[in-house]
Amino acid sequence: MWSALACGSNDKLPCAWGAAKVMLAFSRLPVERRTPLVQRAIQQGVDFLFSVDPATASYPSGYSAKPSGNWWKFGFPVFYVSDLLQIVEALVA
Numbered sequence: 001m002w003s004a005l006a007c008g009s010n011d012k013l014p015c016a017w018g019a020a021k022v023m024l025a026f027s028r029l030p031v032e033r034r035t036p037l038v039q040r041a042i043q044q045g046v047d048f049l050f051s052v053d054p055a056t057a058s059y060p061s062g063y064s065a066k067p068s069g070n071w072w073k074f075g076f077p078v079f080y081v082s083d084l085l086q087i088v089e090a091l092v093a
Contacts, residue, residue, distance in 0.1 A: 002048050004041075011062020019045050020082040020090045027093030046091065054087050 005022075007015035023045045026038060034042070052058045057071035070081045078086055 002044075004044070005048060010060065013060035013062040014048060016049065016057070016059035016087070017080065017082040019048050020086050023049070023090035024086070024093065027090065049087055049091060054084060054091075057084065 002014035005014035005016075005019050006012050007018055009015070023042070026034075026042050026045070029038065057067040059067065061067055068081070070078075071084050074083050074085055
């Protein structure tokens with residue numbers, strides 16, 4: 001179901017870092033310009049990001065048995081990684 005979020009850097013598993021970035025991009029699109037396809041993509045992103053407790057960051061991590069410590073290293077800018085604050089920002093937006 002999450003194949004659109006698959007990432008080669010995550011052993012082809014869904015990437016929560018990438019999902020956060022995509023959700024942030026969608027949040028900047030005015031609501032009246034969101035097509036049904038975009039609305040479905042947003043819902044899938046929300047579903048994925050809430051498929052685990054975001055506080056645990058236990059999203060798929062293909063090359064590691066545990067979540068990346070970067071989830072709890074709050075900073076700016078976060079570049080290609082994300083942190084829990086960026087997940088919150090994406091979901092609120």
